[in-house]
Ligand SMILES: Nc1ncnc2c1ncn2[C@@H]1O[C@H](COP(=O)(O)OP(=O)(O)O)[C@@H](O)[C@H]1O
């Protein structure tokens with residue numbers, strides 16, 4: 001699916017880089033623990049998280065991710081948004097909770113990805 | 117070709133928000149050099165976890181990176197409290213990080229195991245009260 005589809009499914013607000021909404025993504029992960037995200041390299045390009053600090057963007061950067069979705073109404077600050085813009089990442093914000101967000105995206109065909 | 121690129125970083129210990137800046141810079145440098153994405157990711161993740169550890173456990177430190185055609189060598193040195201039991205520290209899930217660090221998304225006790233997993237050579241030199249140095253190497257084949 002495209003990042004644009006994620007935005008529509010989660011009724012999410014686009015925070016930055018709406019020029020990249022047509023990026024194709026196949027797999028995602030959801031976590032508030034960044035080391036858990038870093039533990040398994042898959043082809044996942046999307047991170048869903050309820051955590052808001054610059055290390056979320058850094059973690060996504062190290063994992064070559066294209067999109068960060070903040071769940072349950074969390075919002076990044078200006079510094080984080082600038083970091084994401086520089087790193088060609090789309091940021092989305094949704095009011096859905098983590099479980100609901102993951103469930104909706106999974107139902108629509110997004111997967112957890114297979115570990116390499 | 118015997119080119120060596122050497123990079124040096126000072127990691128401030130008082131600013132969690134900036135932790136990872138050095139790893140990000142190395143990642144960009146490796147990209148410019150045309151190194152394969154898999155190698156870049158292994159280096160990035162290992163160095164990033166090490167950089168985070170320096171900040172949350174050791175009050176900052178210094179990182180040296182050496183890039184050659186054979187691989188990427190990293191030395192991450194701090195003058196923090198040292199690690200009394202390295203075997204225990206290497207266990208997945210073992211962490212002495214306080215709750216405020218866990219609320220920031222780290223302190224799951226996966227850092228050192230992750231670093232070992234993503235590197236080809238991994239060595240810790242540590243002494244209590246003196247500090248810790250990680251010597252890491254990721255091969256380019
Ligand atoms: N540079 C360091 N200086 C002192 N202690 C460290 C250092 N790195 C790791 N440790 C110790 O090893 C433990 C495990 O590290 P790690 O696997 O990265 O987990 P975490 O950072 O999530 O606690 C830490 O909780 C800490 O007690």
Ligand SMILES: [Mg+2]
Pocket residue numbers: 165168169222223225226227228
């Ligand atoms: Mg750690």
